[in-house]
Amino acid sequence: MSESLKVPTMAEFMAQGKQPEVLFWVGCAGSFDDRAKKITKAFVKLLNKANVEFAVLGTEESCTGDPAKRSGNEFLFQMQAVTNIEVLNAYEVKKIVTACPHCFNTIKNEYPELGGTYEVMHHTQFLKTLLDEGRLTIEGGQFKGKRITFHDPCYLGRANNVYEAPRDLIQKLEAELVEMKNCKRNGLCCGAGGAQMFKEPEKGDKDVNVERTEQALDVKPEIIAAGCPFCNTMMTDGVKAKEKEGDVAVMDIAELIANAQDL
Amino acid sequence: MQYIPNVLFAVILIAGIGFFVKNVKKLARNIKLGRNVDVSDNKSQRWKNMAMIALGQSKMVRRPVAGVLHAIVYIGFIIINIEVLEIIIDGLLGTHRIFASIGSLYGILIGAFEILAVLVFVSVILFWIRRNIIKMKRFWKSEMTSWPKNDANYILYFEMVLMTLFLIMNATDVHFQAMNSGNVISQVIATWFSGLSEGTLHIIERGAWWVHIVGILIFLNYLYYSKHLHILLAFPNTYYGKVKPKGQLDNLEAVTNEVKMMMDPNVDPFAAPAEDTGTEGEEMPAKFGASDVQDLNWLQLLNAYTCTECGRCTSECPANQTGKKLSPRKIMMDTRDRLEEVGKNIDANKGAFKEDGKQLLDDYITKEELWACTSCNACTEACPVSIDPLSIILDMRRYLVMEQSAAPVELNNMMTNIENNGAPWPYNQMDRLNWKDE
Numbered sequence: 001m002s003e004s005l006k007v008p009t010m011a012e013f014m015a016q017g018k019q020p021e022v023l024f025w026v027g028c029a030g031s032f033d034d035r036a037k038k039i040t041k042a043f044v045k046l047l048n049k050a051n052v053e054f055a056v057l058g059t060e061e062s063c064t065g066d067p068a069k070r071s072g073n074e075f076l077f078q079m080q081a082v083t084n085i086e087v088l089n090a091y092e093v094k095k096i097v098t099a100c101p102h103c104f105n106t107i108k109n110e111y112p113e114l115g116g117t118y119e120v121m122h123h124t125q126f127l128k129t130l131l132d133e134g135r136l137t138i139e140g141g142q143f144k145g146k147r148i149t150f151h152d153p154c155y156l157g158r159a160n161n162v163y164e165a166p167r168d169l170i171q172k173l174e175a176e177l178v179e180m181k182n183c184k185r186n187g188l189c190c191g192a193g194g195a196q197m198f199k200e201p202e203k204g205d206k207d208v209n210v211e212r213t214e215q216a217l218d219v220k221p222e223i224i225a226a227g228c229p230f231c232n233t234m235m236t237d238g239v240k241a242k243e244k245e246g247d248v249a250v251m252d253i254a255e256l257i258a259n260a261q262d263l
Numbered sequence: 264m265q266y267i268p269n270v271l272f273a274v275i276l277i278a279g280i281g282f283f284v285k286n287v288k289k290l291a292r293n294i295k296l297g298r299n300v301d302v303s304d305n306k307s308q309r310w311k312n313m314a315m316i317a318l319g320q321s322k323m324v325r326r327p328v329a330g331v332l333h334a335i336v337y338i339g340f341i342i343i344n345i346e347v348l349e350i351i352i353d354g355l356l357g358t359h360r361i362f363a364s365i366g367s368l369y370g371i372l373i374g375a376f377e378i379l380a381v382l383v384f385v386s387v388i389l390f391w392i393r394r395n396i397i398k399m400k401r402f403w404k405s406e407m408t409s410w411p412k413n414d415a416n417y418i419l420y421f422e423m424v425l426m427t428l429f430l431i432m433n434a435t436d437v438h439f440q441a442m443n444s445g446n447v448i449s450q451v452i453a454t455w456f457s458g459l460s461e462g463t464l465h466i467i468e469r470g471a472w473w474v475h476i477v478g479i480l481i482f483l484n485y486l487y488y489s490k491h492l493h494i495l496l497a498f499p500n501t502y503y504g505k506v507k508p509k510g511q512l513d514n515l516e517a518v519t520n521e522v523k524m525m526m527d528p529n530v531d532p533f534a535a536p537a538e539d540t541g542t543e544g545e546e547m548p549a550k551f552g553a554s555d556v557q558d559l560n561w562l563q564l565l566n567a568y569t570c571t572e573c574g575r576c577t578s579e580c581p582a583n584q585t586g587k588k589l590s591p592r593k594i595m596m597d598t599r600d601r602l603e604e605v606g607k608n609i610d611a612n613k614g615a616f617k618e619d620g621k622q623l624l625d626d627y628i629t630k631e632e633l634w635a636c637t638s639c640n641a642c643t644e645a646c647p648v649s650i651d652p653l654s655i656i657l658d659m660r661r662y663l664v665m666e667q668s669a670a671p672v673e674l675n676n677m678m679t680n681i682e683n684n685g686a687p688w689p690y691n692q693m694d695r696l697n698w699k700d701e
Binding site: 005007009026028030031032033037040041056058059061062063065067068069070071072073074075076078079080081082083105108109110113114154155158159160161185186188189191192193194195196197198199200201202203204205206207208210211212 | 507508509510511512514515518519521522523525526551552579581582584585586587588589631634635636637638639640641644657659660661662663664665670671673674676677678681682685686687688690692693694695696697698699701
């Protein structure tokens with residue numbers, strides 16, 4: 001099935017003297033993390049299905065610098081940012097879509113001051129526009145009537161006020177969207193932000209992802225939907241810690257939509 | 264002789280206001296110890312924020328019980344000031360209820376004040392019960408030690424006493440009761456004093472009047488030492504508060520200049536460092552990030568003085584909820600405490616800060632607290648007055664990483680990976696597209 005994936009690079013587009021409609025910024029998790037790679041592929045399948053002319057940077061992509069900045073290494077962050085901006089500007093990129101809210105936030109909000117101004121969309125926002133423009137159809141399929149709860153990624157929700165696009169997509173699956181005790185602007189962090197993903201948590205009563213998973217399990221969902229590769233990992237770990245992995249799946253919204261159509 | 268009360272009143276008023284102004288100046292000086300920060304942008308959005316958040320209490324009512332009670336006390340505070348104005352004029356001129364001449368409107372006004380006074384009194388009692396009887400969790404966190412806890416109660420007692428005095432003052436005012444207009448509450452209370460002679464009533468009325476206005480002046484001066492300062496600072500704080508997206512952290516300009524130089528192929532690596540003429544407009548900071556209050560910017564220091572210690576930030580903080588040491592409220596309280604200490608140091612040393620061997624980092628805020636933050640912005644979303652504890656946490660992390668290289672080992676590994684491989688994990692950048700064919 002991997003043969004069917006069309007993933008052109010910016011370099012290829014440039015060689016043909018063409019410009020894609022949008023650059024898909026894959027991100028480090030989406031490129032290297034085994035779980036997140038599945039999200040990347042699901043999103044690419046949807047892009048292919050909707051005939052979106054997109055490109056990736058491939059080996060020319062590098063970390064946006066988000067975890068470096070949030071752990072206080074402003075030098076490393078800006079080195080990464082300036083390098084990435086040089087690549088993006090050389091390709092005259094105008095529009096970027098990414099499945100990682102951390103990449104989304106950094107490129108959208110922190111790159112402009114450093115010389116990189118682009119239209120940046122989270123993949124749920126982009127899928128929503130494809131849907132609204134009639135380029136993509138969404139079917140419920142296996143998810144019809146399923147109880148799905150959505151975990152708001154901090155860097156999509158509170159950080160950038162994107163709450164509705166992911167929810168609209170879930171509802172298009174004809175699923176039953178149930179909200180957790182803490183949702184939208186009051187959403188509880190998965191525990192991975194601010195570079196916490198890369199270190200052991202400080203001592204406490206429990207881990208943040210377990211607390212959040214408990215909130216999710218309280219509403220008895222069949223699926224916990226996520227919109228961030230890091231949230232996905234944290235919630236998956238939380239579900240495992242609660243020994244519920246047989247009953248509750250953690251899936252990205254792109255995966256839900258792609259799987260519903262057996263892509 | 265007949266002018267003695269007026270003169271005495273004027274002296275007390277001038278002393279009260281004078282002492283307050285002196286402290287406000289000290290407050291402004293302390294806040295200005297911070298670095299400069301440009302907040303001249305987005306003026307219309309800023310005015311809107313101030314109108315909605317400070318004046319309109321829009322974020323207070325997100326917790327409806329506290330929100331409604333707070334709104335009552337707040338409206339009461341603002342409106343009763345008309346009465347305070349009358350007291351001040353009467354006190355200075357020796358008149359009695361000078362506004363009574365405006366006719367029936369006076370009755371309506373006083374009636375409104377009396378009803379508000381009762382509502383404020385009841386709200387304050389409920390606030391006291393929430394703190395001391397129900398012991399709501401956020402008021403009993405570890406940083407709510409003796410002073411923060413007592414401060415909150417003193418404020419409530421002050422308000423109870425002031426409202427009571429106001430009503431007694433009205434109830435024992437024989438002439439006012441005789442007017443029979445606007446005394447909706449005090450006419451009931453007046454019956455409690457019915458057995459007393461007119462002379463005694465007059466003494467009680469004058470006593471309540473004097474203690475009320477002197478109490479207000481004392482309360483005014485109490486503000487500087489108290490979290491109650493928020494009633495003034497909430498306005499500038501919401502005006503200057505963050506207008507950028509919550510996820511957007513500032514890019515350190517000094518670092519940008521360095522990075523640009525490093526990346527510029529035309530820069531002569533052997534050139535002598537440029538004279539420090541400040542040609543770039545921005546002077547190079549003495550250090551990166553913040554280890555003490557002077558390294559923070561004045562907005563962060565204003566934040567610290569504005570904090571009401573309500574703990575909404577801490578109760579929403581995922582790290583705090585799961586038992587970690589981080590409490591955004593404590594970050595703000597520590598910053599204020601240290602700033603006060605620095606201010607006192609400056610006062611004691613004739614205007615110059617004398618090194619005291621202490622700093623905000625370690626002596627107040629520990630590394631453990633700083634590293635527990637997930638930068639999720641729950642605290643900034645929860646704050647009813649636009650305080651940004653995250654910006655202080657980030658500046659202190661910057662100091663730890665860029666000045667001290669004191670990041671946790673795992674984070675150092677992550678940073679090394681980014682530096683070498685362009686990813687936080689040890690994978691080769693050339694393998695970035697491998698997922699396509701897997």
